[in-house]
Amino acid sequence: MGHAKHFVRLFGVLAVVVITFLAVRAQAVPxxxxxxxRFRASAITDAKKREPRHIGSEACSDCHDKINKSWAAGKHHTPQCENCHGPGMLHVKVMSEDSVDAYPDQIKKNPKALRVTSGIQECEWCHFKTFERPSVLKSISNVKEHITKTGGTYTAKSKCTDCHDPHTTVTKK
Ligand code: HEC
Ligand code: HEC
Ligand code: HEC
Ligand code: HEC
Known part of the structure; x- marks a missing residue:
């Protein structure tokens, strides 16, 4: 009957493991x-406390009325201002402060107020051909080919905005 001892030890170890698990769990679970x-209910109130970062294209028209109007009337009104320029809340805050004279300096002091636009990356996100992308969204698969085909000269510095107005897509002359 000496073998029974092994079981006692085994169950002893098991009991310690289970008790430790329950103790840690009681501490760790909110x-x-x-x-x-199946989530922490107060996560909702925590999220509500965070300041919004996006404000919507409407809010840009207060100061960029001309761009907003041409964007709304053109073929490119599906992508929103902040899809390309990044969250605008901070930008609007920076721009609303003090006098208009101070604006350009404030942008330089606060480069994160808006995402820097490259004139290529913003277009790649939606217009580069990938196999799952629907064909209704006109895509290009090769920048060099596209530029050469449309009568341009491709260089390492070529940008989509050399030819396309990003707000209307209209090709510049
Ligand atoms: C309170 C006024 C105000 C609002 C609202 C505003 N802007 Fe501006 N924005 C400015 C001013 C002033 C400049 C400085 C350049 C100029 O004179 O056009 C500027 C510059 C910019 C620039 C050029 C930045 C650069 O580096 O040259 C972009 C892009 C821009 N705004 C996008 C937006 C977007 C997108 C929104 C909406 C989310 C927005 N703005 C809302 C006032 C505003
Ligand atoms: C498809 C992407 C895209 C969208 C959508 C977009 N922009 Fe732009 N925007 C750009 C790019 C790229 C530039 C830089 C243009 C260049 O390099 O010639 C720019 C430049 C600007 C500038 C500074 C230069 C200028 O033309 O005065 C402002 C201000 C601006 N955008 C505001 C807006 C506002 C307001 C909206 C929404 C109504 C908007 N943009 C929507 C891509 C976009
Ligand atoms: C967030 C997605 C998105 C981004 C980013 C974007 N586009 Fe578009 N683009 C669209 C959609 C959607 C259409 C189809 C027209 C529409 O519904 O607005 C379109 C249409 C076009 C067209 C065809 C217009 C026509 O004649 O039918 C061109 C050209 C174009 N975009 C160029 C650009 C360029 C250049 C950039 C970068 C500055 C850019 N797009 C960035 C979504 C995007
Ligand atoms: C050398 C000038 C030039 C450059 C640079 C350029 N395009 Fe174009 N693109 C054109 C012309 C011209 C057309 C055809 C006329 C039109 O529909 O506006 C066109 C058409 C398009 C179309 C519509 C294609 C279709 O099937 O109808 C898309 C999408 C597009 N360009 C995206 C881009 C993107 C993204 C870039 C940057 C990677 C870019 N273009 C750079 C000149 C250019």
Missing amino acids: KDYGTLG
């Missing part, structure tokens, strides 16, 4: 976990 489903 109190409101599960009250609204």
